[in-house]
Structures are given as C-alpha cells and as structure tokens.
Amino acid sequence: MAVAGGLLLAGCNLPTFGETKPITSQGQDSIKLWQGFFIAGAVVFLFVFCLIAWASIRYRRRSHAIPRQTQYHTILEIFYTVIPIVGVLILFGFTFVTENNVDALPAPKVSVTVTAFQWGWRFHYAKQDVTVIGIELQDPEMVLPQGETVRISLRSHDVVHGFYVPAFDFSRYAQPGITNRFTLNLHTLGTYRGQCTQYCGLFHSLMRFRVRVVTPAQFATWLRTHRSGGTTSRASLTASAGGAVR
Numbered sequence: 001m002a003v004a005g006g007l008l009l010a011g012c013n014l015p016t017f018g019e020t021k022p023i024t025s026q027g028q029d030s031i032k033l034w035q036g037f038f039i040a041g042a043v044v045f046l047f048v049f050c051l052i053a054w055a056s057i058r059y060r061r062r063s064h065a066i067p068r069q070t071q072y073h074t075i076l077e078i079f080y081t082v083i084p085i086v087g088v089l090i091l092f093g094f095t096f097v098t099e100n101n102v103d104a105l106p107a108p109k110v111s112v113t114v115t116a117f118q119w120g121w122r123f124h125y126a127k128q129d130v131t132v133i134g135i136e137l138q139d140p141e142m143v144l145p146q147g148e149t150v151r152i153s154l155r156s157h158d159v160v161h162g163f164y165v166p167a168f169d170f171s172r173y174a175q176p177g178i179t180n181r182f183t184l185n186l187h188t189l190g191t192y193r194g195q196c197t198q199y200c201g202l203f204h205s206l207m208r209f210r211v212r213v214v215t216p217a218q219f220a221t222w223l224r225t226h227r228s229g230g231t232t233s234r235a236s237l238t239a240s241a242g243g244a245v246r
C-alpha cells in the first residue's frame with residue numbers, strides 16, 4: 001500500500017491503464033486516483049494469487065490424513081482484518097482529497113452556462129453576451145481559453161441529460177431544476193468531442209458538441225465577433241431555459 005501511495009504521488013509518468021490522458025487539471029487529479037487504485041488492486045491481486053499458488057502446490061494432497069488445523073490463529077486473524085481496513089482507509093483518504101480538488105469552485109475568469117435540451121446544447125456567456133446553440137447534427141462548439149479558470153453552470157431545459165467530454169475524463173448530469181457547477185482548467189489547445197451520455201429520447205445519439213480550447217487572445221477575439229450573434233435554432237429555448245418543458 002505504501003508502494004501504491006508513493007506511485008500515486010509520482011502519477012504523471014505512469015501509464016493511464018486504459019483511460020484517456022486528460023487535458024484538464026481536474027481530469028489529471030482523477031487519473032492519478034485511478035492509477036493509484038489500479039496499482040493497489042494489482043498489488044492485492046498478485047499477493048492473493050501468489051498465496052493461492054503457494055498453498056495449492058505446497059499443500060497439495062499427498063495422503064488421506066487430515067492436516068494440522070490452524071483456525072483461531074488470533075494474530076493471523078487480526079492481521080488479515082486490520083490490513084484490509086487500513087488499505088480501504090488509505091484509498092478513502094485519497095478519494096476524499098481528489099473529490100475536493102475536482103469539485104472545488106475557485107473564483108472563475110470565465111463563466112459559461114451550459115443548457116442541455118432535447119436534443120442539443122446551448123452555451124451562454126452571460127457577461128460577454130454571447131450565445132451558441134446547436135441542435136441535432138449541428139454539433140455546437142463551446143470555445144474556452146487555455147490556462148484560465150472556467151466555471152461551467154450546467155442545467156437542463158427538459159429531461160436529464162449527461163455532459164461528457166472524454167478528453168476531460170469528466171461527466172456530470174444536467175438535471176431539470178438543478179444547476180451543477182464545476183471548474184475546468186484547460187491545459188492543451190485543440191478541439192475535443194463531447195456527447196450526451198444519458199439516454200434522453202429519440203435523438204439522444206445526435207446530442208453531440210465540441211469544445212475548442214484556444215489561447216486567451218484568440219478567445220477574446222472570438223467573443224468580440226460573436227457578441228449577440230448566437231445562432232438561435234430553436235425559438236422556444238429562451239435565456240430563461242430551465243423553466244417550462246415544451
């Protein structure tokens with residue numbers, strides 16, 4: 001377990017064990033936890049496997065005599081009760097710290113209200129008066145600056161949707177009547193695909209979007225050129241989305 005803890009701290013250079021390498025600080029925190037859990041699990045697996053293999057070979061049946069019985073071995077029983085509990089507590093501690101990091105809400109530089117609806121997305125930059133809306137097959141694009149603290153306020157206009165960007169290793173429900181807030185600190189420029197991950201009706205599979213990470217200067221230019229020019233594809237979805245269901 002101590003080994004796993006040490007590796008957890010040095011997590012950056014470890015393989016991701018099947019996960020995407022995330023491009024956000026929050027995702028990188030999550031991936032370190034995943035690496036720690038994977039290694040702790042592998043250590044336990046190897047330990048148990050070796051014990052089973054050793055017992056199978058060393059104590060395979062040689063005669064019909066009943067071997068020496070060793071139940072009520074108090075020290076051994078304390079050992080195999082305490083060690084797993086300590087292991088679970090250590091994993092719990094790392095989980096607690098990571099969840100607090102991922103859910104932290106520091107003062108943001110940029111705020112975007114993301115509204116999911118059947119079947120599309122609306123990205124609203126209230127302060128800069130910019131709105132992007134896209135419905136089925138339009139794949140709207142949320143543009144965000146690199147290296148700045150971004151606050152997303154996620155909500156739903158109708159039913160439960162799921163906001164998921166694989167490159168962030170992150171997903172959250174978009175729930176009617178509830179605003180889920182989270183922070184993103186984006187490290188890598190590029191365009192990343194996103195998708196609704198909660199089955200929400202007929203065109204759920206078309207509820208895709210993109211996130212484009214640009215430099216702060218490019219972001220400022222983008223905001224200027226899109227002010228009040230959002231493509232409103234569905235008139236029923238007003239700025240007060242989250243109210244009545246269509």
Ligand SMILES: [Cu+2]
Nearest residue numbers: 161196200207
């Ligand atoms: Cu959906």
